[in-house]
Amino acid sequence: MMRHTLAFLSVCALTLSxxxxxxxxxxxxxxxxxxxxxxxDMRQANFWIRTQDGQDAFTVNLIPKGDTKAQKKSFxxxxxxxxxxxxxxxxxxPLEPGTKYAYEISNxxxxxxxPANYRDRTxxxxxxxxxxxxxxxxxxxxxPPFKTPGSAYHIFESITHKKPQLMVWLGDATILRxxxxxxxxxxxxxxxxARATKELxxxxxxxxxxxxIGAGETANGDRFLWNIADMKDAFERYWANPSFGVSAAxxxxxxxLRFNDAEFFLLDDRSQRDMRDQFNRSNTYLGKxxxxxxxxxxxxxxxxxxxxxxxxxxxxxxxxxxxxxxVPNTREDFLKTLRLRDIxxxxxxxxxxxxxxxxxxxxxxxxxLYDFCVGPLTARAATAPSSMNHLRMPGSxxxxxxxxxLTFDGPEDARTATFTAYDxxxxxxxxxxxxxxxxx
Numbered sequence: 027m028m029r030h031t032l033a034f035l036s037v038c039a040l041t042l043s044x045x046x047x048x049x050x051x052x053x054x055x056x057x058x059x060x061x062x063x064x065x066x067d068m069r070q071a072n073f074w075i076r077t078q079d080g081q082d083a084f085t086v087n088l089i090p091k092g093d094t095k096a097q098k099k100s101f102x103x104x105x106x107x108x109x110x111x112x113x114x115x116x117x118x119x120p121l122e123p124g125t126k127y128a129y130e131i132s133n134x135x136x137x138x139x140x141p142a143n144y145r146d147r148t149x150x151x152x153x154x155x156x157x158x159x160x161x162x163x164x165x166x167x168x169x170p171p172f173k174t175p176g177s178a179y180h181i182f183e184s185i186t187h188k189k190p191q192l193m194v195w196l197g198d199a200t201i202l203r204x205x206x207x208x209x210x211x212x213x214x215x216x217x218x219x220a221r222a223t224k225e226l227x228x229x230x231x232x233x234x235x236x237x238x239i240g241a242g243e244t245a246n247g248d249r250f251l252w253n254i255a256d257m258k259d260a261f262e263r264y265w266a267n268p269s270f271g272v273s274a275a276x277x278x279x280x281x282x283l284r285f286n287d288a289e290f291f292l293l294d295d296r297s298q299r300d301m302r303d304q305f306n307r308s309n310t311y312l313g314k315x316x317x318x319x320x321x322x323x324x325x326x327x328x329x330x331x332x333x334x335x336x337x338x339x340x341x342x343x344x345x346x347x348x349x350x351x352x353v354p355n356t357r358e359d360f361l362k363t364l365r366l367r368d369i370x371x372x373x374x375x376x377x378x379x380x381x382x383x384x385x386x387x388x389x390x391x392x393x394x395l396y397d398f399c400v401g402p403l404t405a406r407a408a409t410a411p412s413s414m415n416h417l418r419m420p421g422s423x424x425x426x427x428x429x430x431x432l433t434f435d436g437p438e439d440a441r442t443a444t445f446t447a448y449d450x451x452x453x454x455x456x457x458x459x460x461x462x463x464x465x466x
Contacts, residue, residue: 037104038117056082056106058132060221062230064266065283068141070119071234072266075131076221077106077114084132086116091126091137111214115266136231139191141286149438150287150330156185156233158429159196159240159337159377160402163220168203175406178427178450179225182403185429186229187452192285193233194292196377196400197240197337200264202257207245210256217243217264237265238292239279240337241378248299249313258297267292275319282323287441288434289329291320293336310356311338317360324369330441330462331434332372339376341385341397344413365392371465373443374398375432380408382424382447384458385417393465396458398445401428424455 057078064072073086083103090096099118106112121127124142129135144150162176169175185193200220206212221230229235239261247254258279262270269281278294298313312320324332334340340357364372374397382401388394401407407427411418427450436442446457 195237198242201242
């Protein structure tokens with residue numbers, strides 16, 4: 027069954043429903059320890075909120091910035107429960123497109139901006155989306171002995187300084203340890219600790235965040251992992267994506283997000299993965315339902331750029347266990363269908379590698395396809411690529427801890443998407459610009 031929200035921890039608050047009062051009444055506010063902005067659409071903003079305890083309630087207050095006559099919108103009150111790890115997810119709306127709001131949630135204040143309703147009204151805006159995955163929170167009692175796997179936590183501040191309008195996590199935002207795998211308690215505690223990284227809080231509270239599930243969150247598992255349901259539940263609890271699954275592809279965590287003239291298709295390449303056939307005749311990493319949904323969603327999208335986001339690369343030709351090339355029926359069928367359906371404007375983003383690289387897949391009967399792989403944020407990074415990818419673009423290898431951005435710019439008939447990789451301090455490592463006319 028598709029789960030858009032989890033009823034035990036998530037509340038959609040609508041100001042027109044009568045459930046939420048627009049009031050200045052003073053209430054005893056709970057101590058809020060963490061706020062993350064989730065997916066923000068033209069009319070709604072999703073919040074992930076953790077409180078210190080469940081003794082008191084809190085409200086989510088929003089007011090348009092620069093409008094002294096605007097009435098405050100108050101959502102709540104909400105009260106966290108110990109059974110939910112004192113986490114509450116709130117989807118606040120209706121809001122107005124293209125509007126900056128100041129928000130106040132108990133003792134935490136911030137701002138957000140809803141995307142503009144620009145289509146057929148004004149030219150598309152210039153905007154930047156940040157990309158990254160592979161966050162390792164050091165924990166000596168559970169880490170491999172004689173190693174310090176995580177470092178460069180200042181990278182989250184470097185991302186915030188780039189002022190992106192959206193952050194897309196490429197999986198492995200939580201990396202389970204061997205001591206965590208075997209219990210629901212261990213899985214949830216690892217998510218809690220990873221989310222509590224001090225340097226991360228500014229990025230979470232100031233930029234909308236969405237994510238795909240990865241090898242780290244699933245112990246490099248697949249659909250046959252005995253407790254994959256617990257791992258999926260933990261992912262859902264700690265993120266505020268537009269949905270956790272789509273109607274046409276039940277059982278997975280896929281979703282999509284339209285952001286200005288780009289549309290992101292966030293795949294679940296873990297909970298549907300089936301690698302039982304040693305001859306690779308029936309193996310799959312998406313499952314048929316998710317594959318069919320993806321093709322139809324891409325074909326029906328009106329976005330200028332259609333970005334497929336997954337933890338592992340669909341284009342990398344290297345035969346390694348984590349790569350979909352080991353399931354050639356999935357890869358070849360998908361690329362063939364992409365051509366037959368004449369789907370334009372597509373490129374790929376992936377993570378789950380110790381170094382970054384750009385894969386260029388040249389097609390005889392279609393435009394060239396690109397996969398931008400981003401190396402780890404804070405997890406141990408490689409000093410050189412671990413494999414010989416013969417489709418790797420010269421000069422595209424990036425080593426060390428890193429993040430990337432996609433900047434969309436240009437007039438409506440000549441839009442560009444520029445990928446730029448940065449080191450942990452924000453210094454540029456590599457850049458490549460794709461023209462929309464080159465993706466036709």
